[in-house]
Amino acid sequence: MTTATNVRKKPAAWQRLLRNPSGFIGLIIIAVFVVVALLAAFGISPYPPAEQHVRDRLTGPSSSYLLGTDLFGRDLASRLMEGARNSLYVALLSVLLASVLGISLGLVAGYLGHWADNLIMRIMDVFFAFPALLLALLVITVLGAGLNNTVLAIGIVYTPIFARVARGPVLAVKEMEFVQAGRSLGANPLRLILKHILPNILAPLLVQISLALSWSLLTEAGLSFLGLGVQPPAASWGVMLSESRGIAERAPWLMFFPGAAIALGVLGFNLLGDGLRDVLDPKARGR
Amino acid sequence: MFAYLVRRILSFIPTLLGVSLLVFVAIRLVPGDAITATLGTEAGMLTDVQRQALERYYGLDKPGWQQYFVWLGEALKGNLGFSIRHGKAVISLILERFPLTLELALFAMVIALVIGIPIGLLSAIKQNSIFDILGRFIALAGLAMPNFLVGTLIIFALSVYFRILPNAGDYTDFATNPLKNLQQLFFPAFTLGFAFSASVMRMTRSSMLEVLNEDYVRTARSKGLANRRIINKHALRNALIPVITLIGVEMGYLLGGAFIVEQIFALPGLGRLTINAVSQREYALVQGASLFIALNIVVVNLLVDLLYATLDPRISYDDSN
Numbered sequence: 001m002t003t004a005t006n007v008r009k010k011p012a013a014w015q016r017l018l019r020n021p022s023g024f025i026g027l028i029i030i031a032v033f034v035v036v037a038l039l040a041a042f043g044i045s046p047y048p049p050a051e052q053h054v055r056d057r058l059t060g061p062s063s064s065y066l067l068g069t070d071l072f073g074r075d076l077a078s079r080l081m082e083g084a085r086n087s088l089y090v091a092l093l094s095v096l097l098a099s100v101l102g103i104s105l106g107l108v109a110g111y112l113g114h115w116a117d118n119l120i121m122r123i124m125d126v127f128f129a130f131p132a133l134l135l136a137l138l139v140i141t142v143l144g145a146g147l148n149n150t151v152l153a154i155g156i157v158y159t160p161i162f163a164r165v166a167r168g169p170v171l172a173v174k175e176m177e178f179v180q181a182g183r184s185l186g187a188n189p190l191r192l193i194l195k196h197i198l199p200n201i202l203a204p205l206l207v208q209i210s211l212a213l214s215w216s217l218l219t220e221a222g223l224s225f226l227g228l229g230v231q232p233p234a235a236s237w238g239v240m241l242s243e244s245r246g247i248a249e250r251a252p253w254l255m256f257f258p259g260a261a262i263a264l265g266v267l268g269f270n271l272l273g274d275g276l277r278d279v280l281d282p283k284a285r286g287r
Numbered sequence: 288m289f290a291y292l293v294r295r296i297l298s299f300i301p302t303l304l305g306v307s308l309l310v311f312v313a314i315r316l317v318p319g320d321a322i323t324a325t326l327g328t329e330a331g332m333l334t335d336v337q338r339q340a341l342e343r344y345y346g347l348d349k350p351g352w353q354q355y356f357v358w359l360g361e362a363l364k365g366n367l368g369f370s371i372r373h374g375k376a377v378i379s380l381i382l383e384r385f386p387l388t389l390e391l392a393l394f395a396m397v398i399a400l401v402i403g404i405p406i407g408l409l410s411a412i413k414q415n416s417i418f419d420i421l422g423r424f425i426a427l428a429g430l431a432m433p434n435f436l437v438g439t440l441i442i443f444a445l446s447v448y449f450r451i452l453p454n455a456g457d458y459t460d461f462a463t464n465p466l467k468n469l470q471q472l473f474f475p476a477f478t479l480g481f482a483f484s485a486s487v488m489r490m491t492r493s494s495m496l497e498v499l500n501e502d503y504v505r506t507a508r509s510k511g512l513a514n515r516r517i518i519n520k521h522a523l524r525n526a527l528i529p530v531i532t533l534i535g536v537e538m539g540y541l542l543g544g545a546f547i548v549e550q551i552f553a554l555p556g557l558g559r560l561t562i563n564a565v566s567q568r569e570y571a572l573v574q575g576a577s578l579f580i581a582l583n584i585v586v587v588n589l590l591v592d593l594l595y596a597t598l599d600p601r602i603s604y605d606d607s608n
Contacts, residue, residue: 126305129581129588131543134561141565141573142316218433222547225435226562241439245551248443255443259436267431 016279023275026210029268037088040081047075049082050233058251068253070243076253080261082235087265090151090230091216097155098216099209102162107193109163110170121167124160132157136219140228150229154216165208169201176200203280207273214269221262237262292593299589306581307362311355314574322347329371362578368571370564377575380560385579387556390461391548392541394472395480396534402484404530407491411499411526412518422488429485434544438478438551445474458555475552479544483537490533495526528595535591539584 017023039045046066047053053073061068067076109120127135139153173179174197182192223229224238232239237258244254317323322341323330333341342348346357361367367377410422445451461468498504499522507517546558553559557576564572 122301123305125302126309129302129306129539129585130577131539131546131580131584133543133546134577134580137546137561137565138310138313138573138577141568141570142313222433222435226547226550228562228565238435241436245439245442248439249447252443255439259440262433262436263428263431266433267427270427270430 013279017275020275020278022271023279026268026271026273026275029264030272033084033088033265033268036081037084040078040085045075045078045081047078049078049235050074051078058247060251061253067257068251070240070251070254071247076240076257079235079240080237080257083237083240083258083261084265086147086230086234086236087217087220090147090154090220091213093151094154094216094220095158095209095212097151098158098212099162099205101155102159102164103166103198103205105159106163106166107170107197110167111174111189111193111197113171117167120163124163127157127160132215132219133222136223137228140223145223145228145231147230147234150220150223153223154219157219158212158215161212162205162208165204166201169204170197173197173200207276207280210269210273210276214266214273217262217265217269237265295589295592299585302585303582306585307359307578308355310574310578310581311358313577314570315351317570367575367578370569370572372567372569373572377571380572381557381575381579384555384557384560387458387460387554388542388545388549388558390468391472391476391479391545391554391556392538394469394476395478395483395541395545396538398476398480399483399487400530400534402480403487404491404527406484407488408495408518408523408526410488410492411495414496422492426485426488426492429482429488432482434478434482435547435551437481438475438548441474441478442551472554475548475554478551479541479548482544483541486533486537487530490530491526494529495522498522498526501525531591531595535588535595538587538591542580542584 011019017027040049051074053069053075055073056065056069057071057073059065059069059073065075065077067080069075070079105120105124109117130138135157136153139156140149143149143152179192179196182196220229221236221238221241224236225242227239227242230236230239232243240258241255241262244251244258248255322333322338330338346354349357365378367381369375370377370380373380406422406425410419413419458471459467504517504522507521508514542558545556546562548554549556549558550562557580561573561576563569564576
C-alpha cells in the first residue's frame with residue numbers, strides 16, 4: 001500500500017550536489033580556496049606578502065617558510081594566499097559583471113524577439129569572432145593593465161556567452177502557459193521576466209557561472225603571466241608562475257606551487273560545474 | 288546548396304562589419320588622440336603643423352562616421368597603417384608572422400585530435416572501465432592545466448632533465464627546413480594542443496555514448512552485427528560530427544592560445560608580435576592584428592558551418608527548413 005509517508009521526497013538540489021562526487025570535490029576545493037583568500041583579505045598570513053627577507057632569498061620549503069621564498073626573499077605561502085585573494089576578486093567580480101550584463105541582454109533578446117533579438121545577438125556574434133585572450137588584450141590596450149581593468153576586460157569577454165546561454169531557454173519558457181497567461185492579464189514585462197522567466201532558466205545559468213569562474217581564473221592568470229593583468233609587486237598566481245621562469249632550475253618550488261594553485265582552482269570550478277550539470281540537467285547525467 | 292552558401296555568406300557580412308567597427312572604436316577609445324594612438328610615444332615629437340598635416344592625411348579632421356569609412360576603405364585595400372617601431376607596414380608584418388601562428392594552431396589541432404579522439408572513443412566503448420577512468424582523469428588534467436603552465440613545465444623538464452632548450456631563438460620556417468621546423472614546433476604545439484585534446488576527448492566520449500544508445504545502433508545489435516562493425520560502420524561517423532563543430536569553435540581558442548605559447552617558446556609569430564605591441568602601446572599594430580585574427584575566425588566558422596552541413600545528413604539546404 002502506498003501512503004503519503006512512503007513516498008520518498010526528492011532530495012533538494014544542494015543535497016544532490018553534495019552526493020555528486022564531482023560536485024562534492026569541487027565544493028571542497030573551492031571552500032579551501034575561499035578560506036585562504038579570506039584569510040589573506042584580513043591580513044592573516046605567515047608574513048606580509050611583499051616583505052623581503054633578503055638573507056633568505058630562494059630558500060626551499062622549511063619550518064620558517066612553509067613553501068620557500070622567492071628571488072627577493074618574499075614568503076611564497078603568503079604570496080600564494082594574496083594571489084588567491086586577487087584571483088578570486090577578479091574571478092568573482094568579472095563573472096558578476098559578465099553574468100548580469102549577459103543574462104540581461106539574453107533575457108531581453110529572447111523575450112522581445114524580432115529586431116531586438118536580431119540586433120543583440122548579432123552584436124554578441126561580433127564579440128564571438130575574437131578569441132577570449134585577444135579580446136581581453138584589446139580591452140587592456142584601451143584601459144591599460146591593472147587589477148580592476150582585468151576585471152572589466154574579462155567581464156566584457158564573457159558577457160556574450162551568458163547572453164547566448166540565457167536567450168535559448170527564454171525562447172522556450174516565454175511560450176509556456178503561465179507566461180502567456182501573465183501577458184494576457186497585462187502583467188508588467190519586466191516583472192514577468194524577473195519574477196517568472198528568470199527563475200525558470202536558472203539551472204543552465206548556474207552551470208555557466210561555475211564554468212565561467214574557471215575560465216575567468218585562467219584568463220586572469222594568463223594575462224598576468226603575460227604581464228598585462230595584475231601588476232607586480234601585487235601577487236597573482238600568473239605573475240608568480242611567470243617570475244619563476246629562468247630560476248625554476250634553482251628553485252623549482254617557485255614554479256610548482258603557483259602552477260598547482262592555478263590547476264586546483266580551475267579544477268575546483270570545473271568539477272563544481274560538472275556536478276551542477278549532473279544535478280540540474282538530468283539529460284546530461286552519466287556522461 | 289548554392290543558395291544556402293550565398294545565404295550563409297551574406298549573414299556573415301554584418302558580423303564582419305561589426306568586427307571592423309568594434310576594432311575601430313576600441314582604438315579610438317584609447318586615452319589621447321588618434322595620432323598618439325597611431326604613432327605611440329613618437330607623437331610627442333611632432334610640431335603643431337606636422338600634427339595638423341597628419342590629421343588631414345588620416346582624415347581625422349572629418350566626423351567620426353566618415354573616419355570609420357575612410358579607415359575601412361583603406362583596410363579593404365590592405366592598408367592597416369604603419370608600425371614606426373618595426374619600420375614596416377602593419378599588413379606586411381602580419382603576413383610575415385601569421386604563417387607561424389597558423390602552423391602552430393594547425394599542428395596543435397592535429398596533436399589534439401590524435402590524442403583526443405582515440406581515447407574518447409575507447410572511453411565510451413569501455414565505459415566505467417579502468418581505461419575510461421584514466422581517460423577521464425587525463426581529460427580533467429587537460430582542462431585544469433592552462434597552456435602557459437604546461438609550457439612552463441615542459442621547458443623546465445626539457446632544460447633540467449634533457450638539457451634541451453626548445454626556445455633557443457633560432458626559429459627555422461617550414462619552407463627552409465621542414466624537419467627542423469616540425470621539431471622546433473612539436474613542444475609548443477603539444478603545449479597548445481594538450482588542453483584542446485581534453486575537450487576533444489570529452490566531446491568524443493559523450494557523443495559516442497549518445498550514439499551507442501540510439502535506436503539504430505540497438506537495432507544493429509539485435510540483428511546480430513559484430514560490435515566492431517557497428518562502431519566502424521554506424522556509430523563512428525555520427526559520433527564525430529560534434530567534434531567537427533568543436534574544431535570550428537576552438538580554432539579561435541587555438542589562435543588565441545598560440546599567442547601565449549609563442550611568448551613562452553620565444554617563437555616569432557603574430558601572437559608574440561601582438562602581445563609586444565600591446566605592451567609597447569603600438570595601437571595600429573594591435574588594431575590590424577585584432578582585425579586580421581577576427582576575420583580569420585569568422586571565415587573558419589563559415590567553413591566549419593558548411594562542412595558540418597555537408598557531413599550531417601539531417602541538415603538540409605532546402606529553403607523550407
